[in-house]
Every structure is written in C-alpha cells, then in structure tokens.
Amino acid sequence: MDVLPAFWRLSGRTVLLIGAGEAAARKLRFLQRAGAGVRLFPMGETPHPDVAAALAAGAADGTVRRCDRPVCAADARDAALAIVAVEDEIDARAAVAVLRAARTPVNAVDRPQLCDFLFPAIVDRSPIVIGISSGGAAPVLARRVRAQIESLLPAGxxxxxxxxxxxxxxxxxxxxxxxxxxxxxxxxxxxxxxxxxxxxxxxxxxxxxxxxxxxxxxAAPPTGRVFLVGAGPGDPDLLTLKALQAMQRADVVLYDALIGPQILDYVRRDAERVPVGKRKGAHSLGQEAINALIVAHARAGRTVVRLKGGDPFLFGRGGEEQEACRAAGLDVEVVPGVTAALGAGAAFGLPLTHRDDAQTLSIVTGAAQGGAPALDWPALARPGQTVVVYMGVGAAERIAEALIAHGAPTDRPAAVIENATLPTQRVLTGALADLGRLVEEAQVSGPALLVIGEVVRRADPAALTQRAAAAPAPAAARAMAG
CATH class of the missing domain: 1.10.8 (Helicase, Ruva Protein; domain 3)
Known part of the structure; x- marks a missing residue:
C-alpha cells in the first residue's frame, strides 16, 4: 500500500485554495460539499465561472474569501490543509514550499511528486463515501474503477x-x-x-x-457461526462472491499455510487471523486441535471463517470440521471454492475431460506413508480417462511405477503443474515413465498437481511456450502439444 486512505473532517474548518481556474473550480465544489471554509488565492488567474459564482455567494457569509496576493506562512496557521491548483509551474512550486515550511498538508493538482496527500476518485452515497486512488499513477484508471463501483451500488x-x-x-x-x-x-x-x-x-x-x-x-445470547470457505487455487480473482462476503463478516479467520497474502488482503481488516495450516513435515496444528479451535471461537459468539485452499470438501478435511461443528451444535455453512484441478486446467488450457480422449475424471490423493498410496491402480491405469493426483509430488515416481505395473503405457502423457493460477505457475510435461525425473530435475517445491492422460497433449501450446521462456524446463521435460 503506497498511500494510507483517510477521510478529513472539514466542516467549519479553513482550507487554502491556491488558483482560480478549472482545476480549482473542481476542488472548490468538493470543499464546499464537505462544509469547509475556503480562503482563495487566485494568483493572477482569471476566475473560472464556478469560482466567480462561489466567491459572490460566499462573500456574505464568509464561506469563500478572496485574497489577491501570494499565500504566506501566516495564512497556514489556522488551515486544516491546502490545495495548489495553478497552471504555472514556478507559482505552484513556490506555494508548495511556503505551505510545507508552515507544516500544512498540501495537495498539488496534477503534480503527485509535490503532494502530501492525494484526492481519490469519489463515490458519494453520503454518509457512505468511497475513495479510489491510484497513488497518482493513473487518475483516469481510478475514475474508471469509480464508474464500475457506481454501477454496482444502489442509489439508496x-x-x-x-x-x-x-x-x-x-x-x-x-x-x-x-x-x-x-x-x-x-x-x-x-x-x-x-x-x-x-x-x-x-x-x-x-x-x-x-x-x-x-x-x-x-432471544438467548447467540452463539457464533462457522463458514468453511474454499479460497480457490491461489489467484484472488478466482474467489467466489460468497467467499468474499464470508471473509468480510469474519471475526476470526483460521487459514491454511497455502493461503497467500493476496487472498488474506480480502479479509475484514479488524478480523483476528490465525495460521493453522499444515505443510509436509511441518504441521503447525493437528486436525483435532483445529476442530477444537473452530468450536471454541464460535462458542464465544464469534463468526469464524475456516479458510482453505481449493475447495473444503476436496481433500480439504472440511467434512471433519463440519462434523465437529455439528456435534457442538453450531451453525456451519460450506462455501465451495474453485478446486486446484480446475484452476490448473484453466491456467494452461488443459481440458480435464474431452470427447475424444477422456470420458472419465479421477481425482485422487497421492499422500501415503512410504511407497505408493493405496489406490485402485488397475482402474486408474485404464485408457480414456484423466487422473489428477493431489499431494503426489513426493510420490511421483512410485505413482508412475504403480500405474505402469497395472497396464498404463510408459509413454502416456503426464504433467506436473506447480503454483497453478499464480504468477509463479509453471507446467512440466513428459511421458509417464519420466514423471519422477520431471519432479526431481525441476526441483518442484510449490503446491503441485500431477495430471496423467491424453488430455495433457491438448494443453495450450502458447501457454507452455510462455512458461518455458519464463522458467526453462529441464532437459527431460518437453511440451506435448500434439
């Protein structure tokens, strides 16, 4: 965050406005709506018609007063802030220097490098006021964002x-x-x-x-409520609207290790954030302890969001957490998320099913205590399907060996998709027999999926090429675009 959003109370306070042209007229309108008393320094500029009208109307009650001289330090003594809106560069810099020396916060219109504070694009539904700022980098873009927000908010x-x-x-x-x-x-x-x-x-x-x-x-004092929220595969843009609503209602958020800061930025600012995630070899809390923590916070009357990567009910142990909440008599709601397999497929144009190549999709876990996981290998080795393996990177070689041992051809296409939907995403493709080597040589360390099946050949060649240019694949890896 490059600037700190804040709202000034200006009712009954003095603001210095240096300039009298069109830019000054725009600022004057906002100042008057905020109830400020304005001391205007035209600096030789011909007053804009709106400025002239405001001077005439404010002459009687003193809400707008004209000073036909350069601004000085004495003018700033009782001023809440100042706005420099003159065209001449020398005059602008001179006024800013005087005001800064007097320690008065100053905004210099169209000169962000001279500004102590910035005016945002404003959505006004008073008393609801929304400010959108680009930090001075792209004011037109900020105004376009404002227009989009305006269209979403009801007039009332x-x-x-x-x-x-x-x-x-x-x-x-x-x-x-x-x-x-x-x-x-x-x-x-x-x-x-x-x-x-x-x-x-x-x-x-x-x-x-x-x-x-x-x-x-x-009614009796209410207990809290629990939301089991799927945060999707990592890209904040893939959060569902319902997930965002739950995150904004949370008093406390218990979040997984794979939830990145970009996702947490969407949580209500004053919510308590508790990391409870588990990584391979570094579990912070066991599942029973997480269940107990959810229940304890909810029983204290808090709204609890259990924020999980992907979808809570797909290898997310959301079912266990739901059962613990129900056993405690708590209100629990599940908010589904875009699971990693769907996000990974979309990121690289890789269809998980296809009329010609895969009429079945199997999503399995590769987690196991040594050796290959206990899965229905004969079924997974059959042709005409896609197999997606979660948590399978550590067992990639053993998974490939098990599939081949049960009839899968050694040259069946396979992919390792790491950090899907994030800026660091990459895909490594090769033959099933090379799967373990792909993982080892590429030093895959981020969250990754294994995708096995003919659909791997249909991944977007442009996406593969772009990723290869950004992060070269090992010699054993090769794009299989057909």
Whole structure:
C-alpha cells in the first residue's frame, strides 16, 4: 500500500485554495460539499465561472474569501490543509514550499511528486463515501474503477446508512453484547428491512427492523457461526462472491499455510487471523486441535471463517470440521471454492475431460506413508480417462511405477503443474515413465498437481511456450502439444 486512505473532517474548518481556474473550480465544489471554509488565492488567474459564482455567494457569509496576493506562512496557521491548483509551474512550486515550511498538508493538482496527500476518485452515497486512488499513477484508471463501483451500488445506499444510524442507540440498549449487535446488523442488512429501505419504503423498513430487534432482544445470547470457505487455487480473482462476503463478516479467520497474502488482503481488516495450516513435515496444528479451535471461537459468539485452499470438501478435511461443528451444535455453512484441478486446467488450457480422449475424471490423493498410496491402480491405469493426483509430488515416481505395473503405457502423457493460477505457475510435461525425473530435475517445491492422460497433449501450446521462456524446463521435460 503506497498511500494510507483517510477521510478529513472539514466542516467549519479553513482550507487554502491556491488558483482560480478549472482545476480549482473542481476542488472548490468538493470543499464546499464537505462544509469547509475556503480562503482563495487566485494568483493572477482569471476566475473560472464556478469560482466567480462561489466567491459572490460566499462573500456574505464568509464561506469563500478572496485574497489577491501570494499565500504566506501566516495564512497556514489556522488551515486544516491546502490545495495548489495553478497552471504555472514556478507559482505552484513556490506555494508548495511556503505551505510545507508552515507544516500544512498540501495537495498539488496534477503534480503527485509535490503532494502530501492525494484526492481519490469519489463515490458519494453520503454518509457512505468511497475513495479510489491510484497513488497518482493513473487518475483516469481510478475514475474508471469509480464508474464500475457506481454501477454496482444502489442509489439508496446513503439513505439506508442514515436509517440504520437512527436505530444504533436502540440496538445498543436492547442487545447488550458486541457479538450480538454484530449479528443483528448482519441480519438487518441481509434481510427484508434493508431491502424495504433501499426500495424507498421506510415505513415498512421500520416495521421489519423493530420486529427483528424485538426478536433478538428476547432471544438467548447467540452463539457464533462457522463458514468453511474454499479460497480457490491461489489467484484472488478466482474467489467466489460468497467467499468474499464470508471473509468480510469474519471475526476470526483460521487459514491454511497455502493461503497467500493476496487472498488474506480480502479479509475484514479488524478480523483476528490465525495460521493453522499444515505443510509436509511441518504441521503447525493437528486436525483435532483445529476442530477444537473452530468450536471454541464460535462458542464465544464469534463468526469464524475456516479458510482453505481449493475447495473444503476436496481433500480439504472440511467434512471433519463440519462434523465437529455439528456435534457442538453450531451453525456451519460450506462455501465451495474453485478446486486446484480446475484452476490448473484453466491456467494452461488443459481440458480435464474431452470427447475424444477422456470420458472419465479421477481425482485422487497421492499422500501415503512410504511407497505408493493405496489406490485402485488397475482402474486408474485404464485408457480414456484423466487422473489428477493431489499431494503426489513426493510420490511421483512410485505413482508412475504403480500405474505402469497395472497396464498404463510408459509413454502416456503426464504433467506436473506447480503454483497453478499464480504468477509463479509453471507446467512440466513428459511421458509417464519420466514423471519422477520431471519432479526431481525441476526441483518442484510449490503446491503441485500431477495430471496423467491424453488430455495433457491438448494443453495450450502458447501457454507452455510462455512458461518455458519464463522458467526453462529441464532437459527431460518437453511440451506435448500434439
């Protein structure tokens, strides 16, 4: 994060505005909407019509005052901040120097290198205000992002926030615990009361709010709730909308070792984050301890997100965690995620099924205590299918030997896909007999899948070529594009 987002309270405070042209007019509009008193220094510029109108209207009450001289240190003594919006470079730098010497925060329009703070592109649904900043690098892009957000947010969002504010004291009085109030507001914003207010029917919204509040006040203190959330294969863009919603509601997040910081950035800022992940040879917590931790946090009235790579119910032990929550009488919801096999296939244009090559998809685990895992090898060795092996890198050679021993041809196409969907992703392709050597020579260390079957030949040749250029494959590895 290059800049710290913040919102200034300017009502009744003085802001210095240096300049009187079009750029100054734009800033003046925002300052007036924020309730600031503006001291304007035209610096010889002809006032923009909007600036002239504001000067005329503000002359009577002093909300906008004109000073026909250069800004000086004395002007900054009572100023909350200053904006330099003049065209002339020398005048701009001189004004910034004066203001910085007086320790007044300054923004210089279109001169990010001279700015102490930056103006974001603003989505205004007051009292809900959203600021989008590019750190001065791409203001037009920030405005395009603003337009996209504008299209997503209902026009009545500010009305809903103001409505909720009128009930804050009543909720605080009738729902004594912080966790209970949080649950109330979650139910309020998810339910019929908020929908009615957004639709302009505040009378119906008030009725629904009172009904919800009375029911919550009469109920026993609520226990927490648990979300078992699949975070997908690693690319934050593959998070589901429901996963994002759960992550934003969390009081505590228990996350796997494979959950990267880019994913955790989407968690609610004030949520407690607890790493509970397990890596090969370095388990931080056993599964029973993780189950107990989930239950303990939920029983304390907290909303718990158990954040897992891929999908919770595909080699994620989500079933065990669900059973522990149910046994404890807790409300538990499973939020599915894009599993690694699907993410890996999409990343390299590798179809896991194909009418000509694979009518069956088998997803198995390669985890085993020495030797090859105990799988139905004769079935997995048959033609016309794709076999995807999770957690199989350490046993790659033994897996290949077992398949070949049960009838799979030595030249059946195979791939090792590492860090799928991440910037460091790569794919190594070769024959089944070479699978162990591919892993060893490439020194595969990140999370990886083994994909075995004729579909490997259908991987996107361009993707293979691009990855080969970025991270050269070993001599034994070769693209099998057909």
């Amino acid at each position: 969002l500010g009305r809903l926030a103001a409505f909720a504010d009128r009930f804050r004291e009543a909720v605080k009085a009738m729902v004594p615990t912080g966790s209970g109030r949080k649950r109330f507001w979650e139910d309020f914003f998810d339910g019929a009361a908020a929908a009615a207010v957004l639709n302009g029917d505040e009378a119906r919204g008030r009725e629904a709010t009172l009904k919800l509040l009375n029911a919550r006040a009469a």
